[in-house]
Amino acid sequence: MTFAISRSPGTLAGDDRFDLGAWAMLSPDYAAWAREASVLAGELERGLHNGELFAVIQPRMALVPGGGVRLAGAEMLARWCHPQRGLVSPGQFIPIAEVTGLIEPLGDFMLETAARTLAGWLARDGQATGLAVNLSARQFSSSKLPLRLARLRSDYGLPPGLIELEVTESTAMRDADRTEAVLGELRTVGVPVSIDDFGTGFSSLAYLRRFQVDALKIDKSLIDDLGVDPHANAVCNAIVQLGRSLDIKVVAEGVEHVRQLDYLRHARCDEIQGYIFSRPLDADVFERAWLRPSRVVPASREAPRSGSDGIAAVVAAAQQLERADA
Structure with missing residues (x-):
């Protein structure tokens, strides 16, 4: 073809x-x-x-009082193992999928995989955590999307809120009236929606109030210099405060360093996602490492600590948990 x-x-x-x-x-x-x-x-x-496409899962952690973290959800990401090329970078195949229309069957594959994974967790562990899937502009604007999600929930016996969706800020703002309508339809079928890559576009505060989204995910480009660049600090603080004023959860993605985590905790960011806690994992490894009755990683196994030392202990404990269950 x-x-x-x-x-x-x-x-x-x-x-x-x-x-x-x-x-x-x-x-x-x-x-x-x-x-x-x-x-x-x-x-x-x-x-x-x-069957060359598969999914990996990266945990999303809530910052809890006392310096600990708790599993708050996860994001499911597409990967491609080519028989000759090996692992093909998502940065290479996702744009190709978008311009050729293959993003729609790829998106359907990811939604189906998410629903099947969640059903498996519920059957084996008696519990699950919210699993977010990224949507392309084509998928998000499709009139069939709410019905598709409602059928997935019904077919796999999933309660509301477990399948989550992420759309980029640019996609959400492309047609604000349509976005508002789609978000309302998704809310009726019990599907939370986050605005991904937030801070890289030109969102209107008035539209954010209308959209009634569940979370804003601060783009990694705004997180990279956090804790060392006053401008990055100011932008992050503004987004966190915006989320609080609109009663919208704020998630920082792409967190890799203790200084970033330290700053985000002091800024009262709600949730963290990034390599500082875990790389994206195969579904079975994620299940063993993170889906357990006790999902709170303490700041220290000894006396409580504060500042960077305490956060470093949180990071070490989280990574030790992943390695032990891998």
Whole structure:
């Protein structure tokens, strides 16, 4: 199958579509990229049918009083193990999926995998945690989305709130009226929604009030310099305060360093996600490491501590828990 690729490698979300001949006339470099993208798209389509796609899960941790953390949920991420190329970076295949339309079957695969995973946790462990799936703009705008989610919940016997969705800030703001309508429909079928990559777009505060989303996820680019750059600190504080004023949970993603975690705790951010606690894990490893009756990691096994030392103890305890159950 031959796919038409839109625009350029740096503007993959456009609506204009060109065939490969048009690319060749525009630029040899773009033509080479388009040929490779078309090949990869065909291989991705086959991979979806051949079971090469799989999901990994990264925990999302709530900051609790006393310096501890508690499992608050998780995000499910797509991975592709190509039979010849090996692991293909999501940064490589997700944009290709978006411009070729393969993002829709890929999204369906992720939603089905999330529902099946949640049902398995409930059957084996008697408990589960909310599992978030990223939606593309195409999926989010589909009139079939609420019905699809309602059927998944019914088919797998899932209670409300376990399947969660994430949409980017740019997707949410693309058509604010449509977004408000979709969010209302999703709320009626018991599906929480988070605004992902928050802080990278131009959200209107008035629209945020109308949207009634469940969480704002601060983009990693705003977290990287946290604790060392006053401007990054100010932006983070503003988003946390915005969330509190609108009664919206705030999640920091891409947290990797103790200084970031230290600052976020003092800023009273609600939840943390990132490599500081865990890399994305295979579903069975995640289940063993994190789905246990006691899901609170104490700040210390000895006396309570404060500041960076105490947070470092939290991080060490969380990572020790993961390794022990892996």
